[in-house]
Amino acid sequence: MPDREPFTDLYEVLQVNPHCDLKMIENAYRHLAKIYHPDHEKTADVDRFSAVIDAWNVLKFPEKRARYDEIYRARNGHPEAPAEESELSGDVALGDAALQRNILMYLYKSRRENFAGGGVGAYTLQDHFRCSDDNFEFHVWYLRSKGFIEVTEAGTLAITVGGVDHVISLHQPKEPSRRLTDQSGAA
DSSP: OOTTSOOOOHHHHHTOOTTOOHHHHHHHHHHHHHHHOTTOTTTOOHHHHHHHHHHHHHHTSHHHHHHHHHHHHHHHOSOOOOOOGGGOOHHHHHHHHHHHHHHHHHHHHHHHHSSTTOOBOHHHHHHHHTOOHHHHHHHHHHHHHTTSEEEOTTSOEEEOHHHHHHHHHHTSOOOOOOOHHHHHOOO
């Protein structure tokens, strides 16, 4: 990475925070490479695909990443610090809610296809949704605490009756809201 070469913000290419861990970088790489892969009909982008691979080939190696971070800091100053827990945005909660719905739908489908053994291995589920260990454990804890999923005797994760009811309730048609003027008959 000589100084004469044009600078590319590899963290921006992978859409990650410069302070993130290797697992997050790997998840971003896999996700973006899949999207921009030349074989992907609707979202293929060879230039972006190449940039994602180049970023991964630097940031996956600790020694290359350390050298890159020196150049990054020299050009950009110190990367922004990770957000404090109190600064989490509502987008994080909305993303968590969407992921939890998707996990429940996946387990619901699995139970419907194989009622007696409808459990899914935790690793399979975590890999399918590309979650870090901590992120996945948080979602499993939450869904278990709500009674929506359980650990089966075989050690797999499965949706519960309460989880099935929750999934069904998410897909019930919403009644239109009624305004007070509609109920009173006066205009």
